[in-house]
Amino acid sequence: MKLRFLDLRKQNLNIENKIINSIKKNISSSSFIGGSDLINFEKEFKNYLNIKYCLGLANGTDALEIAIKTLNLKKNSEVLVPANTWISTAEAVLNNNFKLKFVDVDETHNICIKDLKNKISKNTRAVIVVHLYGNPANLKKILALKRKHKFKIIEDCAQSHGAEYNGKKISTFGDIGTFSFFPSKNLGCYGDGGCVVTKNKKLYVNMKKIANHGGLKKNSHQILGRNSRLDNIQAGILRIKLKELDKWINYRNRQAKVYYENLSKIKSIKFVKRIKNSKSSFHLMVIKTKYRNELKKYLHKKNIETAIHYPKSLPETDLFKKNHLNYCKKMFSLKYSKEIISLPIGEHLTLRQIKYICKIIIKFFDV
Ligand SMILES: Cc1ncc(COP(=O)(O)O)c(C=O)c1O
Structure with missing residues (x-):
């Protein structure tokens, strides 16, 4: 018998009926974009993490791009990224037209504190901390450097839903936490999905605008935005999986x-x-x-x-x-x-x- 690296069928079996019912409910109510499952998932996930705001998005790459964009960094700012991560972490910096600099990883396979100290320059405005493989990075030391150098921190939690540091869920330590709900993740939906979380209302409202064509209401376009949404069917699936x-x-x-x-x-x-x-x-x-x-x-x-x-x-x-x-x-x-x-x-x-x-x-x- 083959021992597979990934096989979601077993996970699906135990929750399949609930998921089918949830999808049926949203089909019969035609709740596809926006809707109660999205509102409730955002609420339940922020409660799970113990953070103030959660915004569902189309995927984890968008989450990173939107997180960087909302920080409103100066032109020519430098964003530091660990050298071993999924490409999205670095792509998001370049897609925002900022300068990318790679930092080495250490035996935790996360950002190396010694190299981070070397790489911080007067142009460093943000550091993306990836908790790779689900393993939390050394947040204590990174936060001490943030206090000293005043850069922003985005935690890329695409691989680390539910991981903890000092009894607190990761994603709650930096300015913004980003998640992917790609199907193979520990918390994955049945397609693409992602979200950002933050304790900062201003950042949250701005990210909501960016993800909704620049406004909070239909036909309101206050800033340059885009379309990035977690759909209601995926949110319904995530609500069921979050309980597990x-x-x-x-x-x-x-x-x-x-x-x-x-x-x-x-x-x-x-x-x-x-x-x-x-x-x-x-x-x-x-x-x-x-x-x-x-x-x-x-x-x-x-x-x-x-x-x-x-x-x-x-x-x-x-x-x-x-x-x-x-x-x-x-x-x-x-x-x-x-x-x-x-x-x-x-x-x-x-x-x-x-x-x-x-x-x-x-x-x-x-x-
Ligand atoms: C560390 C990391 N960041 C970002 C992403 C991007 O997420 P998505 O595939 O949902 O865009 C992933 C996905 O694999 C990831 O592993």
Whole structure:
């Protein structure tokens, strides 16, 4: 039997009837754009995170772009982004016509504090903190730098719904938190979706305008905006899934524990470091090994699917290498991209299956 990297069918099975009923309800009431599910989801998600404002959007990339836009940064501002993240984080900076600078990652696979200190300049106006793989970044140190240098913080939480730092949900520490509800995320809808959250009313109202053609009411266009909406059917699906989210995250943590307990004896394997007082949502279970390619092939032969997040760190990609590779050449993030492998994790796998995967990995390393 194939052990798949991702299989949403098991997750869907338990909630399918509720979801079908929710979709039917919205079809029969013709509530497609706007509507009670959207209003209620925004309310329920902000309550879940314990933050004041939530605005549903079309996807997580829009969420980042709109978050940057609303900060109203000066021309020629510099926005710092970790070198290992999904491309949206960096795209959003360039699509807003600001200067992008990459910062290395450390053993947490999140933004490296030492390199962040080096990269901050007098033009640095914002830092996008990505909580990659569901693993919270070192918010305490980043917030101390924010106080000193007065830059804005956007938390990219596309992979970290429900993750915590010091008992508080991530997304509530910076100026704006952004989320993706892409289907494979821990909280995913049945298509594209995203949102921004903030404690700042002014930022919230402005983002709402940007996402609605520049106004809060139909035919009111006060500023240059666009169309970015989370639709009512997706919001209805997310309301049902949000009720399950903590259970799913806890289960992922139990699976991760099995990986840690079984694989920590293997010297050639390194885990992603977690900072004190944080709870990962384990969107991804990433390990590092010099024998990554061989291990990946071996697991594939044994019918175990794996993935790589990401095969190239952003400064190495065609889009960025011309302007960025030079100053990024010695970054750990480039080295890590050759060593990381994402192991299967999620509701579709039993703890016994995770133990089995560990057994196969142990066999590969012959320990
Ligand atoms: C870290 C990160 N940021 C942003 C995004 C963009 O989200 P979306 O695909 O909903 O646009 C993703 C999606 O994979 C992501 O992983």
